[in-house]
Amino acid sequence: MRKLLHILRRESAGSAPYWEDFLYESQDEAATVATALQSIGAENRVDSGSGAFRPVAWESSCLQRRCGACAMVINSHPAMACDTRLRDLAGERVTLEPLGKFPVVEDLIVDRTVMMENLKRLSVWLSEKADPGAEDMAFEASRCLQCGLCLEVCPNFAPGLGFGGMAAMNPIARLIANSPQQMRKSLAKNYMRGVYSGCGKSLACRDICPAEIDMEKLLARSNAAAVWGRWKAAVGSRDQGHID
Amino acid sequence: MDASDVKINIIGAGLAGLSAAKTLAQSGVHVRLISYQHSERAQSNLAEGGINAVMNVMGENDRIEYHFQDTGKGGCFLADPEMVRGLTQAAPGIVSELADLGVPFHREKGRLIQRNFGGQKLKRTAYARSSTGKVLVSAMIDAVRRYEAEGFVERFAHHTFERLLFENGRLAGARIYDRFRKEEFDCRGPVIMACGGMNGMFEGATTGTLANTGQAAAVLFSQGVRFGNLEFLQYHPTTVEISGKRLLISEAARGEGGRLFCMKNGARCYFMEEKYGERGNLMPRDVISREMALLNEQAYLDLTVLDRATWEKKLSDLREEVIHYLGIDPAAEPVPVSPGIHYFMGGILVDRDHRTNIPWLYAAGECACAYHGANRLGGNSLLGAIYGGKRAAESLAAAIHEVGSGEIPADGTVSVAAAARAAETGDENVVHARMVRALLKGMEPLRTEERMREALEEVISLKAPDQPETMKASLLLAEAILRCGLERKETRGAHTRLDYPKTDENWRKTTVAQMTDGRIGITYEKIAPYPAP
Ligand SMILES: Cc1cc2nc3c(=O)[nH]c(=O)nc-3n(C[C@H](O)[C@H](O)[C@H](O)COP(=O)(O)OP(=O)(O)OC[C@H]3O[C@@H](n4cnc5c(N)ncnc54)[C@H](O)[C@@H]3O)c2cc1C
Numbered sequence: 001m002r003k004l005l006h007i008l009r010r011e012s013a014g015s016a017p018y019w020e021d022f023l024y025e026s027q028d029e030a031a032t033v034a035t036a037l038q039s040i041g042a043e044n045r046v047d048s049g050s051g052a053f054r055p056v057a058w059e060s061s062c063l064q065r066r067c068g069a070c071a072m073v074i075n076s077h078p079a080m081a082c083d084t085r086l087r088d089l090a091g092e093r094v095t096l097e098p099l100g101k102f103p104v105v106e107d108l109i110v111d112r113t114v115m116m117e118n119l120k121r122l123s124v125w126l127s128e129k130a131d132p133g134a135e136d137m138a139f140e141a142s143r144c145l146q147c148g149l150c151l152e153v154c155p156n157f158a159p160g161l162g163f164g165g166m167a168a169m170n171p172i173a174r175l176i177a178n179s180p181q182q183m184r185k186s187l188a189k190n191y192m193r194g195v196y197s198g199c200g201k202s203l204a205c206r207d208i209c210p211a212e213i214d215m216e217k218l219l220a221r222s223n224a225a226a227v228w229g230r231w232k233a234a235v236g237s238r239d240q241g242h243i244d
Numbered sequence: 245m246d247a248s249d250v251k252i253n254i255i256g257a258g259l260a261g262l263s264a265a266k267t268l269a270q271s272g273v274h275v276r277l278i279s280y281q282h283s284e285r286a287q288s289n290l291a292e293g294g295i296n297a298v299m300n301v302m303g304e305n306d307r308i309e310y311h312f313q314d315t316g317k318g319g320c321f322l323a324d325p326e327m328v329r330g331l332t333q334a335a336p337g338i339v340s341e342l343a344d345l346g347v348p349f350h351r352e353k354g355r356l357i358q359r360n361f362g363g364q365k366l367k368r369t370a371y372a373r374s375s376t377g378k379v380l381v382s383a384m385i386d387a388v389r390r391y392e393a394e395g396f397v398e399r400f401a402h403h404t405f406e407r408l409l410f411e412n413g414r415l416a417g418a419r420i421y422d423r424f425r426k427e428e429f430d431c432r433g434p435v436i437m438a439c440g441g442m443n444g445m446f447e448g449a450t451t452g453t454l455a456n457t458g459q460a461a462a463v464l465f466s467q468g469v470r471f472g473n474l475e476f477l478q479y480h481p482t483t484v485e486i487s488g489k490r491l492l493i494s495e496a497a498r499g500e501g502g503r504l505f506c507m508k509n510g511a512r513c514y515f516m517e518e519k520y521g522e523r524g525n526l527m528p529r530d531v532i533s534r535e536m537a538l539l540n541e542q543a544y545l546d547l548t549v550l551d552r553a554t555w556e557k558k559l560s561d562l563r564e565e566v567i568h569y570l571g572i573d574p575a576a577e578p579v580p581v582s583p584g585i586h587y588f589m590g591g592i593l594v595d596r597d598h599r600t601n602i603p604w605l606y607a608a609g610e611c612a613c614a615y616h617g618a619n620r621l622g623g624n625s626l627l628g629a630i631y632g633g634k635r636a637a638e639s640l641a642a643a644i645h646e647v648g649s650g651e652i653p654a655d656g657t658v659s660v661a662a663a664a665r666a667a668e669t670g671d672e673n674v675v676h677a678r679m680v681r682a683l684l685k686g687m688e689p690l691r692t693e694e695r696m697r698e699a700l701e702e703v704i705s706l707k708a709p710d711q712p713e714t715m716k717a718s719l720l721l722a723e724a725i726l727r728c729g730l731e732r733k734e735t736r737g738a739h740t741r742l743d744y745p746k747t748d749e750n751w752r753k754t755t756v757a758q759m760t761d762g763r764i765g766i767t768y769e770k771i772a773p774y775p776a777p
C-alpha cells in the first residue's frame with residue numbers, strides 16, 4: 001500500500017500554516033492513519049528541500065478507539081486516526097488537518113481544554129450519593145471519550161458560547177441516570193443551560209461519534225427528565241438502594 | 245504547617261492519580277494533578293473485565309480471607325502479606341464507594357452481579373460489560389471535578405514529568421514540561437508518582453497505551469529511586485497483534501465460559517482443561533501464558549459457546565471490538581490468540597504507606613511495586629490503583645504538618661529559563677527500537693541465561709556518552725530489568741526460566757534494583773511469611 005500524507009502543519013499556535021507531504025508505504029493491510037503517523041520521519045518527506053525536519057506532532061494514546069486522543073480531520077472528514085484504515089480511503093493522497101473548532105497547538109494537536117472547562121462550569125459531578133437504577137443509560141453515557149468530534153461537526157458549537165454539545169450531554173446524562181432527588185433541580189438547570197437551549201437537533205453528532213453512543217436515545221431520555229420533569233419515565237423507579 | 249498552605253504534586257491522572265487527588269482534596273489538601281494527557285486518555289480507561297472485591301452477592305459464601313489468599317497465592321507469595329491484607333480488606337468499601345459515584349456496575353433486578361476471573365474460584369469481579377475501566381474513570385473524573393471547581397485540585401493536563409528536583413540532597417519537587425506552551429517549570433513540594441506502567445520500554449508489544457512511555461520510570465531509576473521486582477512482567481494469554489500494538493481479549497471472555505484450545509492431529513485439544521481440569525481456562529495468567537508458550541502450536545479462544553444473553557448484556561463491546569479489529573465474529577468462530585505484555589508487577593518500590601526510599605516521594609498504581617508479587621490477578625489492578633492512590637494520599641495527609649518544615653518545601657512553582665529541547669533524532673529512534681527488541685528477546689515468556697545475556701550485551705552496546713539524558717536513563721532501566729531477570733535463578737510467576745524450571749523457596753524475596761555510585765546494584769529483601777490458609 002502506498003499513500004501520500006498531505007499534512008497541514010504549524011510550528012506553534014501563532015505561526016503560519018504550511019503543507020508538507022510524506023510518502024508512506026507498508027505491507028500492513030490493517031494500517032491506519034495512526035500507524036502511518038507513528039512511522040513517518042525525515043526519510044518519508046517528499047520535498048525535503050523545505051528546511052530542517054521537525055517530527056509531525058499529533059496526539060495518541062490507546063490506538064484502539066478507547067481514548068479519543070487522535071481525533072483530527074482526515075480527507076475533510078473528522079475522525080480518529082486509529083479508527084481510519086488507510087485502505088478504506090480512496091486514492092493515494094490523504095489530507096490530514098487538525099480539528100478546526102479548537103485552538104491549534106502544533107501540527108495536528110489542538111487544545112480541547114474548553115470541553116473540560118464546560119463540564120466544570122456546568123457543575124458536572126454528583127454532590128450526593130448516586131441513586132442507581134438506569135445503569136444502561138449511565139453505561140452508555142459513561143462511554144463518551146471527550147474526543148470532540150461531535151463538536152467539530154455541530155453547527156451550533158463554538159468555544160465560548162456556553163453550549164457544550166453532546167460532549168457535555170453525555171456526562172450530564174450519566175448524572176441524570178444516577179440522579180438523587182435533591183440534585184434534580186440544579187441538574188435540570190445546568191442541562192437546560194449547557195445542552196438543551198443550544199442544541200438545534202441537527203444530529204450531525206450522531207453519525208460521527210467513534211464510540212457509537214446512541215445519542216438520540218440519550219438525548220430523548222435526558223430531555224424527558226431534565227426538561228419535561230418526567231424523571232420516572234426516563235430513569236425508572238428508584239427501588240434499588242445502595243450496595244453495602 | 246497548615247494544610248491550606250501545602251500543595252502536593254501528583255504525576256499521572258489515571259485511576260491511581262485521580263484516587264490520590266480525591267482523597268487529598270477531601271481532607272482539605274491542595275493538589276496539582278499533572279499528567280501527560282487528560283484523564284480520559286489514560287490507560288485506566290482501557291481496563292475491561294472488572295474489579296475485585298468480596299461483596300458476597302453471588303451466594304457463594306465468599307470471604308475477604310479468600311481474596312487475600314488468592315491474591316497472595318496468585319502472586320506466588322512475593323507481595324507483602326500485610327499489604328495484600330489491607331488491599332483486600334478495603335476492596336468492598338471501594339466498590340461501594342464507586343457505586344455511590346454512579347458507576348453502572350452490572351446488576352440484575354437491582355442486585356449487583358459479579359463474574360468469574362482468573363485465579364479465583366468464586367465470583368468476585370464487579371464489572372460493566374467489557375468497559376469497566378472506562379466507567380470507573382468517568383465517575384472518578386466527575387468526583388475530582390468537584391474539587392477542581394472548589395479550587396482544591398489544579399489540573400495540568402498536557403504536562404510531562406521531567407525529573408525530580410533535589411536541594412541539599414533532599415527532595416524539593418518535580419520539574420514539569422508544558423507540552424503546549426513548550427515551557428518548563430518547577431513544582432515544589434511532595435510528589436506522588438502515579439504514572440502507570442512502563443509500556444514504552446516494550447513499545448508496540450503491549451496491550452496498554454503508547455503514552456505511558458516509561459520515561460518517568462527510567463528517569464526516577466537513574467535518580468536513585470529503588471525499584472522492585474523488575475523481572476516480573478505479565479504476559480496476558482489472550483492477546484492479538486493489531487496495527488501498532490496488541491489487542492487484549494479480556495479474561496472476562498473466559499470468565500463467562502470461553503475455552504482455550506489448539507489443534508492436535510486434526511482434532512481440538514483443550515490443553516488447559518486437559519492438564520488442570522474444569523477450571524483450566526481460568527488459571528492465573530502466568531500459568532496459562534507459560535503453557536501456551538510451551539505449546540508450540542497456535543492457540544485459539546473459543547467463545548462460540550457463549551449464549552446470546554451473555555453477548556448482549558455482558559460482552560457486547562468486546563464482540564464489537566474483535567469484529568472491528570480482527571474481522572472475526574467471536575460468537576461465530578474461534579479467535580487465534582497468543583500471550584502479550586499486559587502489566588508490570590515490578591516498579592517503584594513502596595512500603596505499606598506507599599513511601600519510596602526518598603522521603604516525600606510516594607508512588608501508587610501500576611508504576612509502583614506493591615500488591616501483585618510475581619503475577620497479578622485480573623481485576624486486582626484497578627483495585628490496586630484506586631486503593632494505592634488512596635493509601636499514598638492518606639499517609640501524606642497524616643504527615644502534612646511536617647511539610648514546609650525545612651525538610652520539604654510546602655508549595656511554589658518556579659518557571660525555568662527555556663532550555664533548548666533537542667528534537668528526537670533518527671538516531672535515537674534507532675537506539676530505542678534496538679533497546680525494545682533486546683528487551684523483548686531477553687524478557688520473553690520463556691527465559692534462559694543465554695538469551696538474557698545476549699540481550700544485556702546488546703543493551704550495553706547501545707550506550708554512548710553523547711546521548712541525551714533520557715536515552716541514557718532508558719538504557720539503564722533496560723539493563724536493570726535484564727539483570728534482575730538474570731539474577732533470579734528460579735521459575736516463579738511470570739518469570740519462567742527454562743534453565744531453572746523449579747520454584748525455590750530461598751528465592752521468595754523481593755528483588756531490589758537501585759543506582760548507587762553510578763552502578764546498578766541488585767539486592768534482595770525478605771518478605772514476611774504468609775499465614776497458613
Ligand atoms: C487493555 C487493558 C485491559 C485491562 N483490564 C483490566 C481489568 O479488567 N481489571 C484490572 O484490574 N486491570 C486491568 N488492566 C490494568 C489496569 O487498567 C491498569 O493497571 C491501571 O488502570 C493502571 O492505573 P494507573 O492509574 O496506575 O495508570 P494509568 O491509567 O496508566 O495512568 C497513568 C497516568 O500517568 C500519566 N503519565 C505517564 N507518564 C507520564 C509522564 N512522564 N509525565 C506526566 N504524566 C505521565 C498518563 O498521562 C496517565 O494520566 C487493564 C489494562 C489494559 C491495558
Ligand code: SF4
Pocket residue numbers: 068143144145146147148149150151166167170208209210211212213
Ligand atoms: S459524544 Fe462521541 S463524538 Fe462527542 S466527545 Fe463523546 S465520544 Fe466524542
